[in-house]
Amino acid sequence: MKRGLEGPEPEERPSPTGRRNKQGIRIDPEVEATHEPRRTVISALVTHEPGVLSDVSGLFSRRQFNIESLTVGPTEDEDRARITIVVEEPDPGIDQIEKQLRKLVPVISVRELEPDAMRRELALIKVDAERPDQVAAVADMYDGKTVDSSPETATIEVTGARQKIEAAIDTFSQFGIREISRTGTTALARGTDRTAAPSSTAQPADEANHDDQYTPADDD
Amino acid sequence: MSERAAKVTPADDEQDDDQITDSAAPDAATDASTESETTTDPVTTGAESVVRALENAGVEYAFGVQGGAIMPVYDALYDSDIYHVTMAHEQGAAHAADAYGIVSGEPGVCLATSGPGATNLVTGIADADMDSDPLLALTGQVPTEFVGNDAFQETDTTGVTTPVTKENTFSSDSDHVGSDVSEAFALAREGRPGPTLVDLPKDITNGETDREPDAPKVPDTYEVQERADEEIVAAAAERIENADRPVLLLGGGVIKGEASEACREFAIEHEIPVITTMPGIGSFPEDHELSLEMAGMHGTGYANMAITHCDTLIGIGTRFDDRLTGGIETFAPEAELIHVDIDPAEISKNIYADYPLVGDAETVVEQLSDAVDESPEAKKWRAQCQQWKSDYSMAYDAPEDEPVQPEFVIEALDEATSDRAIVTTGVGQHQMWACQYWTYTEPRTWVSSHGLGTMGYGLPSAIGARIAADDDQEVVCIDGDGSFLMTLQGLSVAVREELDITVAVLNNEYIGMVRQWQDAFFDGRHSASDYGWMPEFDKLAEAFGACGFRIDDYDDVAETIDEAISYDGPSVIDVHIDPDANVYPMVPSGGDNGQFALTEDQL
Ligand SMILES: Cc1ncc(C[n+]2csc(CCOP(=O)(O)OP(=O)(O)O)c2C)c(N)n1
Numbered sequence: 001m002k003r004g005l006e007g008p009e010p011e012e013r014p015s016p017t018g019r020r021n022k023q024g025i026r027i028d029p030e031v032e033a034t035h036e037p038r039r040t041v042i043s044a045l046v047t048h049e050p051g052v053l054s055d056v057s058g059l060f061s062r063r064q065f066n067i068e069s070l071t072v073g074p075t076e077d078e079d080r081a082r083i084t085i086v087v088e089e090p091d092p093g094i095d096q097i098e099k100q101l102r103k104l105v106p107v108i109s110v111r112e113l114e115p116d117a118m119r120r121e122l123a124l125i126k127v128d129a130e131r132p133d134q135v136a137a138v139a140d141m142y143d144g145k146t147v148d149s150s151p152e153t154a155t156i157e158v159t160g161a162r163q164k165i166e167a168a169i170d171t172f173s174q175f176g177i178r179e180i181s182r183t184g185t186t187a188l189a190r191g192t193d194r195t196a197a198p199s200s201t202a203q204p205a206d207e208a209n210h211d212d213q214y215t216p217a218d219d220d
Numbered sequence: 221m222s223e224r225a226a227k228v229t230p231a232d233d234e235q236d237d238d239q240i241t242d243s244a245a246p247d248a249a250t251d252a253s254t255e256s257e258t259t260t261d262p263v264t265t266g267a268e269s270v271v272r273a274l275e276n277a278g279v280e281y282a283f284g285v286q287g288g289a290i291m292p293v294y295d296a297l298y299d300s301d302i303y304h305v306t307m308a309h310e311q312g313a314a315h316a317a318d319a320y321g322i323v324s325g326e327p328g329v330c331l332a333t334s335g336p337g338a339t340n341l342v343t344g345i346a347d348a349d350m351d352s353d354p355l356l357a358l359t360g361q362v363p364t365e366f367v368g369n370d371a372f373q374e375t376d377t378t379g380v381t382t383p384v385t386k387e388n389t390f391s392s393d394s395d396h397v398g399s400d401v402s403e404a405f406a407l408a409r410e411g412r413p414g415p416t417l418v419d420l421p422k423d424i425t426n427g428e429t430d431r432e433p434d435a436p437k438v439p440d441t442y443e444v445q446e447r448a449d450e451e452i453v454a455a456a457a458e459r460i461e462n463a464d465r466p467v468l469l470l471g472g473g474v475i476k477g478e479a480s481e482a483c484r485e486f487a488i489e490h491e492i493p494v495i496t497t498m499p500g501i502g503s504f505p506e507d508h509e510l511s512l513e514m515a516g517m518h519g520t521g522y523a524n525m526a527i528t529h530c531d532t533l534i535g536i537g538t539r540f541d542d543r544l545t546g547g548i549e550t551f552a553p554e555a556e557l558i559h560v561d562i563d564p565a566e567i568s569k570n571i572y573a574d575y576p577l578v579g580d581a582e583t584v585v586e587q588l589s590d591a592v593d594e595s596p597e598a599k600k601w602r603a604q605c606q607q608w609k610s611d612y613s614m615a616y617d618a619p620e621d622e623p624v625q626p627e628f629v630i631e632a633l634d635e636a637t638s639d640r641a642i643v644t645t646g647v648g649q650h651q652m653w654a655c656q657y658w659t660y661t662e663p664r665t666w667v668s669s670h671g672l673g674t675m676g677y678g679l680p681s682a683i684g685a686r687i688a689a690d691d692d693q694e695v696v697c698i699d700g701d702g703s704f705l706m707t708l709q710g711l712s713v714a715v716r717e718e719l720d721i722t723v724a725v726l727n728n729e730y731i732g733m734v735r736q737w738q739d740a741f742f743d744g745r746h747s748a749s750d751y752g753w754m755p756e757f758d759k760l761a762e763a764f765g766a767c768g769f770r771i772d773d774y775d776d777v778a779e780t781i782d783e784a785i786s787y788d789g790p791s792v793i794d795v796h797i798d799p800d801a802n803v804y805p806m807v808p809s810g811g812d813n814g815q816f817a818l819t820e821d822q823l
Contacts, residue, residue, distance in 0.1 A: 004819025018553035099565035
């Protein structure tokens with residue numbers, strides 16, 4: 001007995017000419033077809049209650065979003081915390097992150113920050129202090145503060161945009177770095193612009209500024 | 221035990237249609253006075269306020285298993301009108317509650333104790349999560365002072381279930397515990413439905429409180445958009461009017477959003493061919509000329525041709541699962557997508573939406589209806605779809621001298637039951653045949669595990685479906701032998717509760733779907749898929765106190781099915797089918813829908 005169903009073979013069937021890319025976008029010369037990953041900062045205002053951070057971080061790991069740093073801390077309102085997430089994803093991924101975050105019940109509002117937002121990170125860098133003068137000079141260069149020193153080591157605190165921290169670490173490495181601890185980025189929008197506030201939930205995710213490229217804001 | 225006997229099952233024909241509720245309350249008539257008094261008494265414990273929250277939400281049934289940490293809640297249930305169905309396993313409790321939610325549209329409720337009780341629920345919760353079914357799970361937890369100390373039967377239940385719930389809560393205050401439950405109930409059904417869980421430490425439920433729970437209400441931070449953006453609606457309407465090859469793709473969200481009627485009207489008025497996803501089965505009558513039935517991995521050839529060649533795809537309440545789309549690159553590659561979904565995160569998640577319409581399915585379809593003035597001119601396209609219907613018809617051979625073909629059994633079951641009969645299934649080949657060869661015409665008559673693909677779903681979901689169904693709806697579980705083995709202890713529940721369910725086990729002594737893949741992709745090496753020996757399910761059914769039947773050849777089919785369906789109580793038919801039968805058409809995973817295989821050698 002023959003098994004299967006009747007009908008024209010696959011080769012005998014018409015085939016459409018179009019295709020979609022991996023992100024499900026039709027490949028059409030007029031439409032941009034692929035998106036390269038870009039780094040951006042997403043800020044979320046959440047209710048300040050146990051479990052929120054694990055909800056958020058769990059979402060990221062479960063959906064395999066490439067997360068660069070995640071910081072959390074209280075805000076001016078004791079019932080609210082702010083989570084700042086730096087991610088590197090193509091645009092459709094960034095859209096998804098925002099939408100999935102919004103779905104979490106304790107999340108009040110989510111926003112992708114403008115490239116000019118203030119972004120800061122803090123690093124503690126412990127170096128060998130055989131040449132204390134030079135260490136102090138380098139710390140000065142990066143507005144660093146020596147927060148601890150011993151006959152053998154000096155620990156310097158540096159704050160600033162990620163690039164600045166990276167440059168500082170690079171420069172300090174000449175002395176021999178013993179340990180580093182970094183906080184990851186926290187950020188706020190500039191001026192009267194609200195970072196992520198209850199009202200901005202109404203803003204459709206698709207209005208996210210797709211064309212803006214991330215450019216590190218200058219340190220001020 | 222007298223309570224169980226007093227349970228009037230939905231099978232009891234003396235009851236008129238949906239009066240199951242009142243009749244089901246154990247000894248409602250005799251105990252009426254005490255019952256109603258107790259429910260209006262003020263609450264005194266957290267557990268009582270949990271039960272009061274359920275009552276306020278209109279909960280009539282709960283499915284669960286007792287245990288130490290949940291005992292205070294069960295104690296409070298003792299005085300309630302809520303009818304508790306004691307299950308044989310917590311997985312079954314979650315599936316039964318899930319199916320109750322699918323059939324009734326209201327969240328099903330399941331209960332379990334802490335630790336192993338809670339973890340046994342997890343599969344059912346994950347299943348509900350994947351299928352966006354409204355479900356409320358209540359789990360006992362060790363007393364707060366022991367939490368974190370690895371106490372007896374302690375599990376971090378909220379931790380374990382975070383990835384598979386819409387929202388979960390660890391209750392930490394006897395004054396709030398009732399409101400936590402009310403809120404979880406409201407969240408389970410609001411917007412995109414899903415499972416919610418409240419973890420109930422024993423000291424919190426035992427604790428004193430006089431606080432009545434708040435009415436079910438979702439938290440302020442949870443916002444749902446009902447109406448889609450008018451501008452995009454207008455643009456989408458214009459696209460539909462100008463379409464040459466339109467297709468309406470209806471997903472499970474159509475049924476959950478009560479949009480089936482609106483979609484039917486829209487499709488028929490504008491003569492647009494209709495395809496469903498697997499969860500969307502029943503949203504559009506499959507016997508209608510415009511229906512192309514289900515697309516995807518085991519969808520019909522005509523649905524897959526149409527979806528591959530359409531130029532305008534109107535997807536409603538679907539999340540474009542990979543079993544539907546096959547490889548993204550070749551999915552509806554020429555179509556502009558109009559995507560209606562209540563969950564903004566579904567828009568452009570897998571397939572880019574040219575016209576994103578976020579909103580409630582029924583509301584948005586009505587918006588679209590108002591906006592579309594002229595039907596698309598798609599006569600040629602409809603003719604093409606009809607041509608595909610005859611080119612790739614779902615006809616199969618069933619020679620008398622060969623073993624019984626499964627397709628024949630499904631059609632016979634369909635024939636023996638009414639249009640509103642509810643089908644539940646396990647997972648595997650039988651499930652696919654149940655999609656393909658049963659003609660669904662009504663929403664909420666197809667109950668299956670779609671997204672998670674959970675073997676063992678069939679029988680417990682039949683229990684939940686039976687309890688939610690109207691008296692005149694038959695409930696048929698089409699199961700696989702492997703799937704049935706996983707949860708057949710539920711037969712004890714069906715017998716105890718006198719539930720009129722017919723289980724047809726399509727017995728091929730294989731875990732057939734795996735064998736089919738091994739034949740196709742692993743050189744026929746039947747590693748651990750050949751069961752070789754199966755219990756005699758008819759006799760097993762008898763041992764449980766159900767009615768057992770067996771089918772070996774075609775002569776028995778119609779008669780045995782009639783007997784089993786008309787038996788007033790649980791019956792099991794052990795149907796010995798052709799062990800080598802395979803499911804076609806088939807699109808290999810990640811493949812091109814238009815290149816579906818009709819036979820093994822086309823794979
Ligand atoms: C809980 C669970 N375990 C394993 C699987 C993998 N699986 C998918 S289909 C299938 C075979 C099902 O066999 P059976 O229930 O006998 O149905 P048939 O395919 O023979 O109709 C298996 C093992 C699953 N879906 N669910």
